[in-house]
Amino acid sequence: MASWNSIPCRVAYEVLGWSAFFCWSVSFYPQVYLNYKRKSVVGLNIDYALLNTIKQVYYMIYNASLYFSPYVQKQYGNKYGHKQMNPVALNDVAFSAHAVLLSAFTLYQIGIYDRGGQKLSRTTAGMTVIVTLASIVCAFIALPSRSWLWLISIFNGIQVALTIIKYIPQAVFNFTRKSTEGWSIGLVLLDFFGGVANFLQMIMQSVDQGSSKNIYGNIGKLLVAVVSIVFDILFICQHYCLYPPKKSEADKSENPVNAV
Incomplete structure (x- = not known):
């Protein structure tokens, strides 16, 4: 496949x-730690966690x-x-493999910690x-002609x-509870910055090659970045604007003026 035309573009890429x-990899850990610290997954939507795990498995198969x-x-x-470059980079493969492991571990936490009566x-x-x-069915269709790229x-x-779908249950869950407690804002912020970097990486490859084929040749990577950014902005608004964290009684006692 094609090689790089510009060293600065390759370095930036x-x-x-x-x-x-x-x-994106570190973004899993704030939620995992929060679950462990609270010994509870109340606030983390189970539908989101399962759909995210399945999504990561499909993404890993594609990238690898x-x-x-x-x-x-x-x-x-x-x-x-x-003459086109491979639209999948090593960092994509490394991330998706790591994401499968951490997503599966989060499901394990859901299985052992308090769920607050929440069910799938x-x-x-x-x-x-x-x-x-x-x-x-698609695998059986692709098998005779070995249409693996199609698959x-x-x-x-x-x-x-x-x-697109996985974020909706969590957003609705936050809305119905009027709270983001139990849903790590650290996860959201890191996911946002990861999406921005991922989007810019694709743009950098297009600039070097003078072609947008790497974008629509791997449109999934672009859409994942854009969708993540949009929903992360929503979650940031929910956490900081709509449902800001409530102060604990200890915080109120330390700040009696603000508590009045």
Whole structure:
């Protein structure tokens, strides 16, 4: 596949890519720590947690296939041109693998900590079954002709759809509770900066190549960044503007003037 034309562009691409990896990877830990500290997952929507795990699995399959498989890369070249660069970077593969592990660990925490009576919705359960069955059917369709690029593109589309859907239960959950307690704002802020870095990384590759094919050749990566940024802005508004954290009794006693 194509190589870089500009060393500064390549350096900027790598810096932005690993910045996105750092922000998005570290973003899992504030929620994991908050769950551990409280011994509770009350405030973390279970539907969000499950949909996020499934989304990360599909994203990992797409990234790993396009990055490591010469056969898939050849099919990508046949479709978009062999002079195009691989739209998947090593940081994408590293992030998605890490994300699967941490998402699965968060589900484990949901299984052992207090959930406050919260249960998985029938909608999410049904959606999980439908996505799984559809993926199996697509795999059987792709098998005879070995249309692996087509298959992982379907998977990429699924993970984009799940990215859009997964945030909605958490946003609605915060709205109905009129609170973001139990939902880590650290996760949101790091996710926001990771999305920005991820978006700029794709732009940098387009600038170097003088082409936008890397963007619509991996439209899923672009949409994930944009969707994450939009919902993170919503969560930031919920946390700091609509439902600011309430002061504890200890804080009120330390600041009697503000407590009046």
